[in-house]
Amino acid sequence: MIGDRLMDPSLLQAQRASDRGVLAMRLAITALAIGALHTLFCLLFFQAGYLQLSGRHLLQGVVVFWGGQALLLALFMVYRRLQRPVRWVAFAWYLWILLALLCSAYAMSGFRLSLMLPFFAVMMLASFRHHLGGLTTLASVAVGGYLLVVFALWLRQGYTLDLTLEILQWLLFAATAVSFVVTGLGVSDLRRSLTQKNRDLGDALLQVRDMAIRDELTGLYNRRHIMDVLSQQQALAEAGSYRFALCFVDLDHFKRINDRYGHGVGDAVLRRFGQLARQCLREADYIGRLGGEEFVLVVTQADLAGAARLAERLQQQFRHSLFDDLTPGFGPTLSVGVAGYRPDEALSTTLARADACLYQAKAQGRDCIVTEHQLASAS
Numbered sequence: 001m002i003g004d005r006l007m008d009p010s011l012l013q014a015q016r017a018s019d020r021g022v023l024a025m026r027l028a029i030t031a032l033a034i035g036a037l038h039t040l041f042c043l044l045f046f047q048a049g050y051l052q053l054s055g056r057h058l059l060q061g062v063v064v065f066w067g068g069q070a071l072l073l074a075l076f077m078v079y080r081r082l083q084r085p086v087r088w089v090a091f092a093w094y095l096w097i098l099l100a101l102l103c104s105a106y107a108m109s110g111f112r113l114s115l116m117l118p119f120f121a122v123m124m125l126a127s128f129r130h131h132l133g134g135l136t137t138l139a140s141v142a143v144g145g146y147l148l149v150v151f152a153l154w155l156r157q158g159y160t161l162d163l164t165l166e167i168l169q170w171l172l173f174a175a176t177a178v179s180f181v182v183t184g185l186g187v188s189d190l191r192r193s194l195t196q197k198n199r200d201l202g203d204a205l206l207q208v209r210d211m212a213i214r215d216e217l218t219g220l221y222n223r224r225h226i227m228d229v230l231s232q233q234q235a236l237a238e239a240g241s242y243r244f245a246l247c248f249v250d251l252d253h254f255k256r257i258n259d260r261y262g263h264g265v266g267d268a269v270l271r272r273f274g275q276l277a278r279q280c281l282r283e284a285d286y287i288g289r290l291g292g293e294e295f296v297l298v299v300t301q302a303d304l305a306g307a308a309r310l311a312e313r314l315q316q317q318f319r320h321s322l323f324d325d326l327t328p329g330f331g332p333t334l335s336v337g338v339a340g341y342r343p344d345e346a347l348s349t350t351l352a353r354a355d356a357c358l359y360q361a362k363a364q365g366r367d368c369i370v371t372e373h374q375l376a377s378a379s
C-alpha cells in the first residue's frame with residue numbers, strides 16, 4: 001500500500017529530531033576530541049621543553065581546562081535533555097577551547113602558532129551551527145586574542161622577543177582565520193539550504209501521503225485506507241478483549257438530488273456529510289468513503305449498541321442540517337447498517353453483514369438504522 005510506504009508525520013518529526021540529536025552529539029564529541037588533542041600536544045611540547053611553565057602550573061591548567069570541558073558538556077546534555085537549543089552552549093564551548101589555545105600559545109617559547117592550529121577545527125565545527133555573526137565573532141576573538149598574547153609577551157620579554165617574527169605569524173594567523181570565515185560561511189549556507197530542502201521534501205512527502213489515503217471530494221479516508229484501518233482493528237481484536245463495530249451509511253435517493261440540482265450541489269451535500277460525520281465521531285473512530293454516496297464508520301472499542309447510538313446521532317444531525325441549495329424537505333436522509341466484528345471471522349464477513357443490514361434499512365423504507373441483531377430477529 002502506498003500509504004504504508006510513505007512516512008508517517010510523527011515518524012518524520014521523530015526522524016528530524018533524531019538527525020538534530022546526532023548532529024549535536026557529534027558536535028560534543030568533536031569539541032572533546034579537539035580539547036584532548038590540544039592537551040596531548042601541550043604535554044608533548046612541555047616534555048620537549050618548549051612550554052615555559054612549571055609542571056605544577058601545567059597540571060593546574062589542564063585541570064582547570066578539563067573542569068570547564070566537563071561543565072560545558074554537562075550543560076550541553078542538560079539543554080539537549082530539556083530540548084532547548086544548544087547553540088549558545090556550543091558557542092561558549094568554542095570560546096573556552098579558544099581561551100585554552102591562547103593561554104598555551106602564550107606559554108610557548110618558539111613557534112606559538114602551532115598551538116593555535118586546533119582553532120581552525122573549531123571554526124569548521126562552528127560553521128555547522130553558526131553563520132556570519134558567530135563565525136566572525138569567533139575569528140575576531142581569536143585574532144584579537146592572539147595579538148594580545150604577542151603584546152603581553154612583548155611586555156614580558158621586551159627586546160628579547162623577535163617581534164617581526166611574531167607579527168608575521170599573527171598576520172598569517174589572521175589571514176587564515178579570515179579564509180576560514182569565508183569557507184565556513186559556504187559550509188553554513190550549504191547546510192542551511194540542504195536542511196530547507198529536506199524540510200520541503202518531508203512536507204511534500206506528507207502531502208503525498210495525505211493524498212494517497214484521502215478521498216479528494218470529502219477529505220475523508222478512501223476505501224484503501226479504511227481497509228487498512230479495519231485490518232489494524234481486526235489485529236487488535238484478535239490480540240485481546242477488544243471490540244469494534246462497523247456502520248455502513250448510504251445517502252437516500254441521492255440520485256434525485258443530482259438529477260434535480262446538478263452534480264455540483266450533489267458534491268456539496270457529500271462534503272457537508274463528511275464535515276458532519278467528522279464532528280459526530282469520537283477522536284478514536286474512523287470514517288471513510290467507499291465510493292459514490294456510500295460511507296463506512298469504524299467505531300472503535302464499541303459494541304453494536306454503541307455504534308448504533310453514534311449512527312443515530314449522525315442521522316439526526318444530518319436530518320436537521322440546512323442545505324442552502326436544496327428546497328426545504330428535499331434534503332437527503334441516511335440509511336445505516338450496523339455490524340460488530342466477531343473474533344476469528346474474516347473482515348469480508350463483517351462487511352457483508354453490515355451491507356446486508358444496510359440493504360434491509362433501504363428495504364424498510366430508508367432513513368433508518370438496522371443492526372445485525374434486528375436483522376437476525378427479523379429473519
Ligand SMILES: Nc1nc2c(ncn2[C@@H]2O[C@H](COP(=O)(O)OP(=O)(O)OP(=O)(O)O)[C@@H](O)[C@H]2O)c(=O)[nH]1
Pocket residue numbers: 217250251252253254255256258262263264265266267270291292293362366
Ligand atoms: N454529485 C456526485 N454524485 C455522485 C458521486 N458519486 C456517485 N454519485 C451519484 O450518486 C448516485 C447514486 O445513485 P443510486 O445508487 O441510485 O442511489 P440513490 O439514488 O441514493 O438511491 P438509494 O441508495 O437506493 O437510496 C448516482 O446518480 C451517482 O451518479 C459524486 O462524487 N458526486
